Amino acid sequence: MKSLSLSCLVLAVVAVAGSSRLQDPCTPGYCSQVDCRGSPTPEQCQEGFYDPAGSKCGCCPSCTVTMPMFGECSKNGETSSVSEILRLCPSLGVCFQGRCHPLPR
Structure with a gap:
C-alpha cells in the first residue's frame, strides 16, 4: 500500500512538472505590446522574463531581431520566429x- 501511494505521488509530480513546461508564458502578440527596444521595466515584462540588461524581454527575442523596413513581421497577431x-x-x-x-539613429 505504501509503494502504491508513493507511485501516485511521483506520477502527480511528473504530471505537474510536464504541464508547466508545455505552457508558453508569452501571450499571443505580447512582443507587439511591449517596446523591447528601450529599457522595459519589470512591470512591462511578464514575471520571470525581465532581462536585467534592459535590451529585451526574455521571452520575446524576436522583438529586437533585424527586419525589413515597413514589412509585416507577425502573422495573426503573433510575432514570427527569429528564423x-x-x-x-x-x-x-x-x-x-x-x-x-x-532602427532609430
Missing part, C-alpha cells in the same frame, strides 16, 4: 506592433 523573420526580413529594422520599423 522566419530573418528569412522574410533581411534589412535592418525592428518589429513593433506587427510592423517593421527602421
Whole structure:
C-alpha cells in the first residue's frame, strides 16, 4: 500500500512538472505590446522574463531581431520566429506592433 501511494505521488509530480513546461508564458502578440527596444521595466515584462540588461524581454527575442523596413513581421497577431523573420526580413529594422520599423539613429 505504501509503494502504491508513493507511485501516485511521483506520477502527480511528473504530471505537474510536464504541464508547466508545455505552457508558453508569452501571450499571443505580447512582443507587439511591449517596446523591447528601450529599457522595459519589470512591470512591462511578464514575471520571470525581465532581462536585467534592459535590451529585451526574455521571452520575446524576436522583438529586437533585424527586419525589413515597413514589412509585416507577425502573422495573426503573433510575432514570427527569429528564423522566419530573418528569412522574410533581411534589412535592418525592428518589429513593433506587427510592423517593421527602421532602427532609430
